[in-house]
Amino acid sequence: MQADTLSGGFADPSIGSSHAFRAVMEAMARPGTVHGISGAVPPAPLSPAAGTVLLTLCDTETPVYLAGAADCEAVRVWLAFHTGAPLVGPAECMFAVGTWDAVVPLSSYPVGTSQYPDRSATLIVERPDLCATGAALTGPGIKDQAALSLPEVAAFHSNRALFPLGLDFLFTSGDCVAALPRTTKVS
Amino acid sequence: MNAYNFAYLDEQTKRMIRRALLKGLAIPGYQVPFASREMPMPYGWGTGGVQVSAAVLTPEDTFKVIDQGADDTTNAVSIRTFFQRTAGVATTTVTHDATVIQTRHRIPEEALGEGQILVYQVPIPEPLRFLEPRESETRKMHSLEEYGLMHVKLYEDISRHGHIATSYAYPVKVEGRYVMDPSPIPKFDNPKLGDMAAIQLFGAGREQRIYALPPYTQVVSLDFEDHPFEATKADHPCGMCGAQDSYLDELIIDDAGGRMFVCSDTDYCEARQAAGHKGKDAA
Ligand SMILES: [Zn+2]
Numbered sequence: 001m002q003a004d005t006l007s008g009g010f011a012d013p014s015i016g017s018s019h020a021f022r023a024v025m026e027a028m029a030r031p032g033t034v035h036g037i038s039g040a041v042p043p044a045p046l047s048p049a050a051g052t053v054l055l056t057l058c059d060t061e062t063p064v065y066l067a068g069a070a071d072c073e074a075v076r077v078w079l080a081f082h083t084g085a086p087l088v089g090p091a092e093c094m095f096a097v098g099t100w101d102a103v104v105p106l107s108s109y110p111v112g113t114s115q116y117p118d119r120s121a122t123l124i125v126e127r128p129d130l131c132a133t134g135a136a137l138t139g140p141g142i143k144d145q146a147a148l149s150l151p152e153v154a155a156f157h158s159n160r161a162l163f164p165l166g167l168d169f170l171f172t173s174g175d176c177v178a179a180l181p182r183t184t185k186v187s
Numbered sequence: 188m189n190a191y192n193f194a195y196l197d198e199q200t201k202r203m204i205r206r207a208l209l210k211g212l213a214i215p216g217y218q219v220p221f222a223s224r225e226m227p228m229p230y231g232w233g234t235g236g237v238q239v240s241a242a243v244l245t246p247e248d249t250f251k252v253i254d255q256g257a258d259d260t261t262n263a264v265s266i267r268t269f270f271q272r273t274a275g276v277a278t279t280t281v282t283h284d285a286t287v288i289q290t291r292h293r294i295p296e297e298a299l300g301e302g303q304i305l306v307y308q309v310p311i312p313e314p315l316r317f318l319e320p321r322e323s324e325t326r327k328m329h330s331l332e333e334y335g336l337m338h339v340k341l342y343e344d345i346s347r348h349g350h351i352a353t354s355y356a357y358p359v360k361v362e363g364r365y366v367m368d369p370s371p372i373p374k375f376d377n378p379k380l381g382d383m384a385a386i387q388l389f390g391a392g393r394e395q396r397i398y399a400l401p402p403y404t405q406v407v408s409l410d411f412e413d414h415p416f417e418a419t420k421a422d423h424p425c426g427m428c429g430a431q432d433s434y435l436d437e438l439i440i441d442d443a444g445g446r447m448f449v450c451s452d453t454d455y456c457e458a459r460q461a462a463g464h465k466g467k468d469a470a
Binding site (some may be wrong): 013014015017018019021024025026028029031048056057058059061064094114115116117118120122140141142143154163164168182184 | 404
């Protein structure tokens with residue numbers, strides 16, 4: 001086991017995760033807004049933001065899918081040590097993490113059931129950057145209109161059409177997080 | 188403070204509640220099941236709201252608790268003290284100074300802002316419960332948007348009383364999809380639910396449900412074309428501050444049955460009085 005496996009967690013898990021959760025919740029409640037999030041120092045290729053989200057929300061009860069380059073020995077060992085989350089394929093996951101190219105196609109993930117639409121995956125999508133320009137967003141959480149630099153539009157269109165089923169997205173870059181719940185209309 | 192976990196709950200429980208809150212925000216008005224924990228207070232004291240507050244508070248928050256609009260009831264004081272001790276948060280009674288407000292049965296009169304979170308204590312989260320006691324059936328009804336019976340019940344009110352008699356926990360439809368119980372707030376408060384700048388979170392402890400309204404969400408009180416929804420209140424100004432626009436409690440003030448109407452939101456009333464507004468019963 002490497003030394004950096006044991007490090008890179010929250011300095012104070014209780015306080016650190018309370019701050020991180022508020023950033024994630026604000027992001028999910030106000031789609032398109034970008035929030036600072038930090039506390040975890042995960043191994044490459046994960047961003048500090050993605051690592052912090054994982055430590056804030058994941059544990060032994062949340063199967064995680066590591067997509068593409070995120071599925072490496074260093075990340076697997078780090079995540080296991082800090083969260084104990086079981087690693088699974090996309091069809092069984094509650095959380096997935098990876099770049100857009102690695103997490104698609106979206107049809108691989110659980111979108112919930114008509115009686116339990118909450119039993120759907122949350123995708124943590126690593127982005128080169130996050131800014132409030134690009135695709136126009138409307139829907140709950142948004143006064144009038146917002147904008148967010150999304151990897152594409154069509155996939156979110158199809159996801160919105162599944163409502164109340166669907167996937168929810170957290171976008172991470174460096175130490176920033178933004179979100180796109182299934183309710184957001186993207187154009 | 189070291190004898191407790193931050194905000195009392197262990198980290199695993201907070202993570203579980205936090206995940207439920209995120210799904211609640213992603214599916215506005217839908218009731219997310221969660222595994223409610225025992226809290227060191229009885230169920231009637233809003234253990235659902237307390238668990239939600241515990242999951243969202245940070246040490247930098249300023250916390251306010253209202254019980255039917257008042258900050259000074261035993262219930263409100265206990266919950267405020269609980270988080271002062273276990274989370275080290277600052278507390279306040281001033282609505283616009285609070286970042287997190289836990290409430291039982293009221294929405295503050297003062298419009299809430301973007302930096303604020305309103306946490307509701309919910310006794311019965313299921314708006315269809317009185318029509319259908321079985322959870323398996325109400326879940327099916329929500330999934331099929333089978334809300335006809337709900338309208339029938341409200342319409343029976345009209346044929347019996349000439350108007351919709353339901354005055355608390357008046358059902359709403361969220362974003363044209365889920366019918367939601369807004370908790371036992373007076374229907375006077377219903378119009379504030381929609382398009383609110385603050386995040387609204389609802390926690391039912393005994394029933395183990397969490398639901399949410401993101402800011403600026405469309406929330407419509409159920410009604411009929413010939414009987415539109417009305418946000419009614421007692422037709423008086425506040426006796427203490429003279430407010431015409433606030434929800435009022437009726438108080439018996441003497442043995443002769445004398446009555447007085449006073450703002451249920453004590454912070455709102457006191458702020459108005461401090462600003463020089465005076466009602467007819469003010470000393
Ligand atoms: Zn008053």
